[in-house]
Amino acid sequence: MSSRSTWLGKIARLFVRFGPLLKPHRRRLALSACFMLAFIATDLVAPWPVQGVIDGVLLGRRSRGFMFWLGGLLPSDRMDLLAVCCLAVVIVTALRGLFSYSERILAESVGQKVVSDLRVAIFARLQRLSLTFHSQRRTGDLMVRLTGDVTMLREILVPMVLDFSTQALVIIGMLAFMAMMDLTLTLIAVSTLPLLLVATARYGGLIRQASREQRRKEGKVATVANEALASVAMIQAYSREQEVAARFSRQSFKSLSAGLRSLRLEESLGRIVDMTIAVGSCLVLWVGARRSLAGGMSPGELVVILTYLRGLYKPTRDLVRIGAKASKAAVCGERILEILDSGDEVREAPDAIPAPPLSGEIAFEGVTFGYQENRAVLHDLSFRIDPGERVGLVGPSGSGKSTILALLLRLYDPQAGRILVDGLDIRRFRLESYRRQIAIVLQEPFLFGDSVGENIRCGRPEATREEILAAARAAGAQQFLEALPEGYDSILGERGTSLSRGQQQRVSLARAVLRQAPVMVFDEPTTGLDPQMEGEVRKTLAQLARGRTCIWIAHNLSQILDCERVIVIREGRVVETGPPAKLLTGVGPFQRLFSEAKE
Numbered sequence: 001m002s003s004r005s006t007w008l009g010k011i012a013r014l015f016v017r018f019g020p021l022l023k024p025h026r027r028r029l030a031l032s033a034c035f036m037l038a039f040i041a042t043d044l045v046a047p048w049p050v051q052g053v054i055d056g057v058l059l060g061r062r063s064r065g066f067m068f069w070l071g072g073l074l075p076s077d078r079m080d081l082l083a084v085c086c087l088a089v090v091i092v093t094a095l096r097g098l099f100s101y102s103e104r105i106l107a108e109s110v111g112q113k114v115v116s117d118l119r120v121a122i123f124a125r126l127q128r129l130s131l132t133f134h135s136q137r138r139t140g141d142l143m144v145r146l147t148g149d150v151t152m153l154r155e156i157l158v159p160m161v162l163d164f165s166t167q168a169l170v171i172i173g174m175l176a177f178m179a180m181m182d183l184t185l186t187l188i189a190v191s192t193l194p195l196l197l198v199a200t201a202r203y204g205g206l207i208r209q210a211s212r213e214q215r216r217k218e219g220k221v222a223t224v225a226n227e228a229l230a231s232v233a234m235i236q237a238y239s240r241e242q243e244v245a246a247r248f249s250r251q252s253f254k255s256l257s258a259g260l261r262s263l264r265l266e267e268s269l270g271r272i273v274d275m276t277i278a279v280g281s282c283l284v285l286w287v288g289a290r291r292s293l294a295g296g297m298s299p300g301e302l303v304v305i306l307t308y309l310r311g312l313y314k315p316t317r318d319l320v321r322i323g324a325k326a327s328k329a330a331v332c333g334e335r336i337l338e339i340l341d342s343g344d345e346v347r348e349a350p351d352a353i354p355a356p357p358l359s360g361e362i363a364f365e366g367v368t369f370g371y372q373e374n375r376a377v378l379h380d381l382s383f384r385i386d387p388g389e390r391v392g393l394v395g396p397s398g399s400g401k402s403t404i405l406a407l408l409l410r411l412y413d414p415q416a417g418r419i420l421v422d423g424l425d426i427r428r429f430r431l432e433s434y435r436r437q438i439a440i441v442l443q444e445p446f447l448f449g450d451s452v453g454e455n456i457r458c459g460r461p462e463a464t465r466e467e468i469l470a471a472a473r474a475a476g477a478q479q480f481l482e483a484l485p486e487g488y489d490s491i492l493g494e495r496g497t498s499l500s501r502g503q504q505q506r507v508s509l510a511r512a513v514l515r516q517a518p519v520m521v522f523d524e525p526t527t528g529l530d531p532q533m534e535g536e537v538r539k540t541l542a543q544l545a546r547g548r549t550c551i552w553i554a555h556n557l558s559q560i561l562d563c564e565r566v567i568v569i570r571e572g573r574v575v576e577t578g579p580p581a582k583l584l585t586g587v588g589p590f591q592r593l594f595s596e597a598k599e
Helices: 004-046 048-058 080-129 131-137 137-156 159-181 183-190 192-229 231-239 241-293 299-342 401-406 430-436 452-457 464-476 479-484 501-515 531-544 580-584 590-599
Strands: 364-369 378-385 391-392 416-421 436-440 519-523 549-553 565-570 573-578
Touching: 004 080, 004 131, 004 159, 004 183, 004 192, 004 299, 004 565, 048 080, 080 137, 080 159, 080 299, 137 192, 137 299, 137 531, 137 573, 159 299, 159 580, 183 241, 183 580, 192 241, 192 299, 241 299, 299 436, 364 401, 378 401, 378 416, 391 401, 401 519, 401 549, 452 464, 452 501, 464 479, 464 501, 479 501, 501 531, 565 590
Parallel strands: 391 549, 391 565, 436 519, 519 549
Antiparallel strands: 364 378, 364 416, 565 573
């Protein structure tokens, strides 16, 4: 009982959280409910013309019940009555179809719009969540939640509610009509319903457990597929196709097994429902036929009751299926709420202000940070960079250089200390207004599968076409971009694979040029380039850095010799700082790093 109440509580929680998405569609939902009520009315009326034919036309008897109430409106001639009853069958069937179609189309259209709105909201939420959240989640699993789980949740919010309401009202209406016709047969019919409730309660929990496991397995399948497709070049280079395919096959088989278990449980519940219904129908048919032979009811009335009985058990069976579907949808809803309820580790303060135009003065004061608790990467780190200064950030791998840049961009917040820009704690700024004043050029020039122009415009979305062309010229990308089949409108392959590595970096540089930011961040921007292309990119970067605060990370220390100052980081601490030429004349950490790099 507690398990069932918990499940109902979860369903209620989903309605509380996602119900507001239905508010913009109130009129459509109200109209759909009207069509639903009209469909129920025609469904209840449907058996009565058959009774008129059996009792009035074939047996020449006066019908009881609904046909008796219409007795004064029906013709007395048998052939005329037959014609009226046959026409009524056609009209009722046509109206049922029209009402059902209208109700379904309206409900589904609302459901599709709700799914679209919810998917957009979840995607936007994923974009805002911290890198810590994403580092703890598998991309494939997030994709399953964004697609399949959202679609399944739709079943709870719209169609399932209307289906449940329809079937419940049909059951109530049929029971009312049956009770008016014959209370004894009605009690016999409903005597099997407690068995259905027990079966539903027993199997509902098992179905929910199986559904939860199935969704988890599907997330793993998507993760394996995403990782394999993202690294297909490496897989082929190392001839690992068979091993990766076998890994995918194992995960797919686990997902298949979980899905089949869920299906077996649903079908087992369906068979129990069918057998229970068959027993109830057998009892009603036995007692009803004997009473009809004894003259206690007309054959037409028996046919109506049996029709209602069949109609009664069908919505009952549908309610059971709706319950099973609700179990699956509840699991999907829980997985979606895990995303929506995940806390923001990087949050804007309630009184955050738009970042003013920055001059680029940067200061780290006693900054301590670690990606995991009790495992600090930076230890009480302090340094200062003057506006317009070009600084090289150097140190062994794992010393914390990229972490410093992530903190500067406020992708994370330090556990202790503070980061100041122009004398203000960056936590006082609104994130977007602050980040828009920092341009980055990374080791991997990530490009989108969009046009070249849109990839460059990513640096400043409001930029004009002329500004995009000027940025491409400044980055030395104009010549090869204009040579593309459709120029700046050419669509790039996924991650920019239709361009060479050097061309990708040029487009990335154009993006940084277009941003016109006072702070520039270069994180290994020439890695993987041939010497000629590296020289051209370095020349472009030097021009780009003029008059701006520039932070350059490079393992090739010769690349930062033109910087005005270097900051040497080791194990998350500043161990040396000064002009590179001066540091090379000594015997400190920078000189040793430079000597080791030359060897």
